[in-house]
Amino acid sequence: MTPRPHQPDEALEALETKLLLEGIFGRYGYDFRDYASSSVRRRIRAAVELEDLSSISALHARILHEPDCMERFLRAVSVHVTSMFRDPGFYIAFRRHVVPLLGTYPFIRVWIAGCSTGEEVYSLAILLQEEGLNDRCRIYATDLSDIVLNHAAEGIFPLPKMKEFTSNYQQAGGQGDFSAYYTAKYDNAVMRASLKKNLVFSQHNLVSDSGFNEFHVILCRNVMIYFNKDLQKRVLQTIHDSLVTLGVVGLGQRESLRYSPLETCYEEIDPSARLYRRVQ
């Protein structure tokens, strides 16, 4: 077989990818080996370009020798481009079906797994505040990457985004004036301190860490879409083990428990909103 040096060779890239992911796991303990392969290949390709390198092998060498490069890679893998109140129907269903349930608990623990830059965290904090549940509620927001977590904890978003967020908020059944939830500062919107007081941000790796508490609500939306089926099963088990009986799991709009053996342990609260209640 003749190598074709000027064309991307998919088989060679597949091999380099495998070696890179093994290298990252061996050196840093982050396990991307069971991520969905074509999406992880995209991220890697983007990282190669970002680092101004010409091959995955070159990225591999840099990542092994430079922890800063690993940080940048982690960040690239962890950033999902989302918005506040994405899928407004989800929040409407949450208000309608989950809030009444939560009202029956003296103290409520919520886990937002894979919170990325925090849009969903603040959306939920706003909703819970409007429903009068904020004071007996703690939201644990976790992500793989410290960099995106710091961003989320700061609660600062680009001001031009607020137009879209406001529109989503209104469609999601928002009851107030969205601009009351942030202060404009130059080109940024800084989320109000009252929203932050019950938030806890911490680093957690869904792939390799076990659960760390028992929760009444776990949101893991558009996170497992990056995993292959085996990994998704393992992570769903972690989520299941971290949820009280009758606790609620929220998935992304185009995700489902269909491919999990745990499906029978849940009933759908609202099929269109992907909200499920653990019944056993």
Add this chain to the structure above:
Amino acid sequence: MSAGRILAIGTSMGGFRALREVLSAFPETFPLPIAVVQHRRDDEHGRLVELMQPHTPLTVREPVDKDEMTPGRVYLAPTGYHLLVEPGWLSLSTEAPVCHARPSIDVLFESAAISYGPGVIAVVLTGASVDGAAGAARVAAGGGTVVVQDPADAERPEMPEAARSAVPGCQLRPLQALGPYLAGLASTEVVNT
């Protein structure tokens, strides 16, 4: 690495009519799974499926993440997500838009090239964008087949033009001929090289 064959179609402005024309020409026995990206507004959940279904004998679906692909089924990228193909199944992503689009045709094509290599038939239809061109080049480099709607015949020529420039060896066909041509291509056994 490659898991068989797949038909991947990308289109933008004017895409509904073009897609309808192509899908209505396919027989019920169309032998490959079909993944489609049509650029559209974020709030049009599910509507395109309803509009398209009456025009084709094939079942049209907006997939859920990790759905397995079945031959002869049309998987239409949901709004707000990239659609990627893995060997035998589909995955979704909320990565940043590519060419201002999510779903992006480039992302679909690139994932098809990664997962199916020479087994990809990638089709670029009408559109006023450059999305799909880079992905088509990737498909061609992986030994796949690139088919482009003749720009002269397209409601918007920009996207087919961009794809043709990126893949000079692509197959150009007018819209009316595309459906039968693709059905023929799909039924032909590929010779493994």
